[in-house]
Amino acid sequence: MLDEAVKLESLPEAGGEPERRVRDRGATERAILAAAKGLLAEEGFQNFGINAVARRAGCDKQLIYRYYGGLDGLVEAIGADLGTWVKDRIPEDTGGMFLLTYGDLMERLSLLLLDALRNDPLMRRILAWEISENTEQVRRLSEARSKALALWLERMRGSLAPPKGVDAAAVNAVIIAAIQHLVLAAASGGQCAGLSLKTSKDWEKTATALKRIVRGVYG
Amino acid sequence: MLDEAVKLESLPEAGGEPERRVRDRGATERAILAAAKGLLAEEGFQNFGINAVARRAGCDKQLIYRYYGGLDGLVEAIGADLGTWVKDRIPEDTGGMFLLTYGDLMERLSLLLLDALRNDPLMRRILAWEISENTEQVRRLSEARSKALALWLERMRGSLAPPKGVDAAAVNAVIIAAIQHLVLAAASGGQCAGLSLKTSKDWEKTATALKRIVRGVYG
DNA sequence: CCCGCTACTCACCGATTGGTGACAGCGGGA
């Protein structure tokens, strides 16, 4: 048997920090998931890896393998968490407006989506990830995000039907594409196609242009 | 004084490939630049590094440091090369159409840009890079791309003035954002906001929606 | 013919990556 006392003394700062992590698998799992989401949101997918997540969670990476089956499972858990995105962003009322026409609806939806993405770094990082990589793990994350977005749109749309004669699905996809790219460009470079996207005044101009476009198609 | 014959024989596949690279600095520089552009276009910015470029160029990475001053200089050289992007994509005529209104112009420009980006993997990768990272090297590359795009738009616009009463700069930025995001989403996931972007039929629908949007704002 | 300049290659460095096996320590059940 080896001398434990010596071994304990040889530990760096042994006893310096009184709060030793209690043995709680659930808490550790939550800490890992939170670390992963925070890391992805703050640093982006570039330096998103087992080592970085474990470092941020303050535990050994082995636990990530054990509890989530590696990075893939962890990413999948993040995707599952994305389901909560929807219910957090469904306003109870229509903001005091009466949405009589499909144009009213889409204008409001566009601006809401723009703001929601502007204030959601995690969603932005996932969006950028989707565009930059095409691996299986990203594809599944993308699917979860896409599903959340679709559900959100459906809930918001209510029973209002799109006008006939226009391919609303395609038009809306183009509009959503514009919103997503504007937000991504703003978050990284602060501009898009020469249009500055920094100050709130910039965003007012952008919102106005977006409204004008939506009104142009849907009247 | 050392035996060359033995040394030659010890080389792997010595004499197997008769074409030994001639000593030509210019050619090597061009090979490195071509390797960098090809690698970026095909593999994306994720695995874009000194080692990978040198491997593809078939030379030692040391030469990249020597001739381009490292990856930064190489990226800058790619950016400088982007200036040629403009002149390659300026059609001589207007495709037999008379562009009487600003709406005519923007509709045509939108579709041209859509196609140009769809057929330019390097530009797409750079675009995705801009959105995902915000380092100095990417910022400079972004600037070069932005400048090229602005020049292209200016050349194409000619002397046609935008209608009064609309913030054409903002509206056009939104439209360009939509185009860029659609192309990026198509290249990675094959869809955007539930809209499939794979077959040519998909793209026809998208183009129609885009035209409808442009016509909506600019009449 | 030889020498020197230059293009080029190689070997090595420390750091970091994803991944695995072994071990320590606590706690509950037999």
Place this chain on the structure above:
DNA sequence: TCCCGCTGTCACCAATCGGTGAGTAGCGGG
């Protein structure tokens, strides 16, 4: 009380990364 299982830690692995210093190979001018 002993022991097994679960939680957590640590040490180590091969591979790859960016980066550097030293040395080789070949062409051209004297």
